[in-house]
Amino acid sequence: MKGKILDILKSNSDDFVSGQSISRNLGVTRAAVWKYINKLKEEGYLIESVSKKGYRLKSCPDLLTYDEIKDILNTRYIGRHIVYYDSIGSTNDEAKKLAIEDSCVDGTVVIAEEQTSGRGRFDRKWASAKYKCINMSIILKPNIEAYNVALISSIAAAAVGMAIDECGMKAKVKWPNDIVVNWRKVCGILAEASGEMNRLNYVIVGIGINVNQESKDFSEEILDKATSIKIEKDKCVSRKMLLCSLLDKFEKLYDEFLKSENAERSLKYCKENSILIGRKIEVIRKNQITVAKAVDIDEMGALVVENENGVRERLISGEVSLHRVYHAN
Known part of the structure; x- marks a missing residue:
């Protein structure tokens, strides 16, 4: 019901909508409309209320509903x-x-x-x-x-x-x-x-x-x-x-x-847009750190790295970080 009232206010944002009109359209009492209007205000909706005119929505909060x-x-x-x-x-x-x-x-x-x-x-x-x-x-x-x-x-x-x-x-x-x-x-x-x-x-x-x-x-x-x-x-x-x-x-x-x-x-x-490819990284596995160069992300989403001996391997999980001297490479 609260969402329906909000839809009515949004579709009439330039005008006041009377409580009687809302209650008639939705089949609820004006007291119920007033209750839901107050809930909307508590959620951050700026609603202007004027006697004999009704309600007008002035602004909406940046909520993710x-x-x-x-x-x-x-x-x-x-x-x-x-x-x-x-x-x-x-x-x-x-x-x-x-x-x-x-x-x-x-x-x-x-x-x-x-x-x-x-x-x-x-x-x-x-x-x-x-x-x-x-x-x-x-x-x-x-x-x-x-x-x-x-x-x-x-x-x-x-x-x-x-x-x-x-x-x-x-x-x-x-x-x-x-x-x-x-x-x-x-x-x-x-x-x-x-x-x-x-x-x-x-x-x-x-x-x-x-x-x-x-x-x-x-x-x-x-x-x-x-x-x-x-x-x-x-x-x-x-x-x-x-x-x-x-x-x-x-x-x-x-x-x-x-x-x-x-x-x-x-x-x-x-x-x-990888921040790793082409740079030295530290691969952390079982509390052991090895240095390698990130060279690719393959078709399965794995990170391809190359160790100091030129041997490549695929990382499918784990933790990596930029090597502390990456800016010099």
């Missing part, structure tokens, strides 16, 4: 069902619970304005400033072989990178799951899958983007490693527009992958 993005979202199914939370522990955890339900449709997106227990790879904590980030998890139910899951991470990285590029800055991809701007992390991606043998039950693609944080929103410990779009652009950007751009690009790249069984366009973006 379906009501706020549906008119600018161009996807067919990704993000067409949104499960929205003001605050939650982890969107990935909630997405896993939803994914096993028969009623959960492919492309469902869990979004939270704040995560209190967000995490990245290796269970590292991912901090989020309320109403300043994009914290989301996409639920996918693809009919693909389990070994192709790594390509979905590349698809997500390309979609995020392309969406950030549209904000007027240049995003770079740090294999396998980070997006950086000016050498600092602006986005983390965490893809998790569940399946049996070669059959996938679902894939959860968690994406956390630092959008409108200021320097004070980051701890001193990570300030030299993390950044936000606002910091780099020196102005706020619309989270709603960024989210819709990301979902649209993700759906296009994902559909191409499902139809062709390859992620050629996504991998091309990741390779052309």
Whole structure:
């Protein structure tokens, strides 16, 4: 009902709409209309109320609800069902619970304005400033072989990178799951899958983007490693527009992958915008660090590295970082 009232106000944004007119159109009491109007005000909608005239919507908050993005979202199914939370522990955890339900449709997106227990790879904590980030998890139910899951991470990285590029800055991809701007992390991606043998039950693609944080929103410990779009652009950007751009690009790249069984366009973006390829990196495995040169990302999304003896190997998982003397190479 609240969404229907909001739709009426949006479609008449230049005029007042009487409470009586709303109640008559929706078949509810004027008291109920008043209650929902107050709820909308509490959520940040600026609604002018004038006796004998009614209500007029003056501005909308930058919330990531379906009501706020549906008119600018161009996807067919990704993000067409949104499960929205003001605050939650982890969107990935909630997405896993939803994914096993028969009623959960492919492309469902869990979004939270704040995560209190967000995490990245290796269970590292991912901090989020309320109403300043994009914290989301996409639920996918693809009919693909389990070994192709790594390509979905590349698809997500390309979609995020392309969406950030549209904000007027240049995003770079740090294999396998980070997006950086000016050498600092602006986005983390965490893809998790569940399946049996070669059959996938679902894939959860968690994406956390630092959008409108200021320097004070980051701890001193990570300030030299993390950044936000606002910091780099020196102005706020619309989270709603960024989210819709990301979902649209993700759906296009994902559909191409499902139809062709390859992620050629996504991998091309990741390779052309890689922050690692051509540089010395440190490969961290079982607390051991080896130095190698990143030379390629192959057709399966693996990072190809070359050791000091010229021997090449494929990394399909693990942790890498730029070698401390990369700038001299």
